[in-house]
Amino acid sequence: MQELKQRILAEGQNLGNGILKIDSLLNHQIDPTLMMHMGNEIARRFAGENITRIITAEVSGIGPALTTGIALNVPVVYARKHKPITMKEPVFVDSAPSHTKGGEVFLMVSPEFLHADDRVLIVDDFLATGKTIRALTRVVKQSGAELVGVACVVEKTFEGGRAFLEDRCPRIESLAIITDMSNGEIVFAD
Numbered sequence: 001m002q003e004l005k006q007r008i009l010a011e012g013q014n015l016g017n018g019i020l021k022i023d024s025l026l027n028h029q030i031d032p033t034l035m036m037h038m039g040n041e042i043a044r045r046f047a048g049e050n051i052t053r054i055i056t057a058e059v060s061g062i063g064p065a066l067t068t069g070i071a072l073n074v075p076v077v078y079a080r081k082h083k084p085i086t087m088k089e090p091v092f093v094d095s096a097p098s099h100t101k102g103g104e105v106f107l108m109v110s111p112e113f114l115h116a117d118d119r120v121l122i123v124d125d126f127l128a129t130g131k132t133i134r135a136l137t138r139v140v141k142q143s144g145a146e147l148v149g150v151a152c153v154v155e156k157t158f159e160g161g162r163a164f165l166e167d168r169c170p171r172i173e174s175l176a177i178i179t180d181m182s183n184g185e186i187v188f189a190d
Helices: 002-011 023-027 032-045 062-072 131-143 161-165
Strands: 053-057 076-079 092-097 104-109 119-127 146-156 172-180
Touching: 002 023, 002 032, 002 146, 002 172, 032 062, 032 146, 032 172, 053 062, 053 131, 062 076, 062 119, 062 146, 076 104, 076 131, 092 131, 104 131, 119 131, 119 161, 131 146, 131 161, 146 161
Parallel strands: 053 076, 053 119, 119 146, 146 172
Antiparallel strands: 092 104
């Protein structure tokens, strides 16, 4: 997605160690127009898959998941990292390490919002190591739902996430694929 790549080059910051700061677009401030374009593009790529529900991890995946949900006219569920008192047991839960926050995070979804007859699309902001998305795939599996695919805003191929997920995900789509961030650069696949 050319518009996204241009914005990453103009506004993104390579902080080293594979960390890309795109806070002006997605991870702190959200550009609603760009977000709608991304949601429409993800929806276009998964058109015809009969998706009934989108799942993401809070917080940064909510924006692209929501605009994709609007485009596909399906509900969006985000996996909670902290269990609110309103979430009753049992819940679908799995854990993943957080690259940017450090430590382990738990991802929880109430069975009220994820059903065995759902066809699920996972949408997230980054595909890096694939561990957060892998945890979401396990949550989907716990529910008995069918995983249709995974869509990410940015994929960093040098962190190996796609290879880690390929045998567990029927399809992976990324809007911007970064192949290298060494020497302070941001290099895209195309």
